[in-house]
């Protein structure tokens with residue numbers, strides 16, 4: 426079976442059509458449109474701030490844990506590898522991976538949950554894909570002639586659609602992103618590249634943190650166990666921690682190869698040979714095989730039960746949620762305390778949305794500093810006690 430899906434990728438006339446930018450950009454410096462997008466993303470401030478955002482563990486505990494930035498780089502490696510193996514546009518896949526988490530607030534998923542809960546009290550909601558689009562279209566101000574990064578249509582569509590579908594009736598503002606069609610394969614693989622990368626990374630960081638034991642993880646995650654046993658057979662005298670690390674890489678490779686094979690098989694079975702036909706299919710076709718998907722799910726459940734919800738991380742989540750919620754409520758109550766540059770936005774969008782945008786852009790350290798400052802102010806504001 427040929428794995429090469431070049432004919433279904435974003436190349437040729439499809440690349441030209443999807444390379445459209447809102448503002449004209451002078452061409453001809455030798456880079457492809459998606460290489461240019463990648464470079465704009467990498468040079469954005471929002472991308473650099475990913476270094477200061479929690480993935481699972483905060484950097485305070487160890488310098489070796491993933492941040493959202495290093496997680497993002499790992500997803501980009503995996504996405505590029507998958508795209509290249511399938512003959513797809515690897516530059517587009519890499520760009521989509523590099524931008525996939527740019528809309529994440531500080532403090533990982535706890536921060537996102539808290540921000541969403543805060544906004545829902547005001548009839549709004551927080552969605553990191555929609556927020557990522559706002560960042561690349563409005564908040565990044567790095568160019569003389571326009572707001573935003575002026576990314577191609579393919580990259581903006583991928584930002585919106587890499588992990589889920591949106592209903593055009595609920596999101597008329599997204600109409601230009603072909604909401605009734607499947608996204609290109611380069612976007613379809615991003616969510617799975619993300620899942621594969623963080624399954625590997627979180628098992629690794631979980632053991633590094635001391636919250637997970639190698640034997641326990643190997644005993645409960647079948648796909649890891651098979652990899653571990655294979656590495657152990659090849660290196661009977663090696664220390665467990667090296668066998669474990671090697672096994673994680675083997676597990677990741679197994680999942681990547683499975684995704685490549687199954688996606689090629691699904692495309693072949695669908696009879697699609699062009700991007701237009703991929704878009705018209707009733708379902709996304711980038712998938713793991715049923716067995717690999719089951720085993721990936723087992724690994725994810727294991728991480729959820731033993732790591733993400735362990736008492737130590739739950740305490741951190743509770744603190745994170747309190748910090749986000751208290752600052753949000755403060756800035757909605759007293760929007761004049763937000764930076765002066767936001768005055769116009771507050772008039773246009775209302776204080777809750779602007780407070781959420783401001784918080785979502787923050788690093789963990791910056792929001793903690795804001796929290797300290799706000800507490801000091803409120804301490805000073807209290808009437809003197811006799």
Ligand code: MG
Pocket residue numbers: 496500525526619
């Ligand atoms: Mg991610």
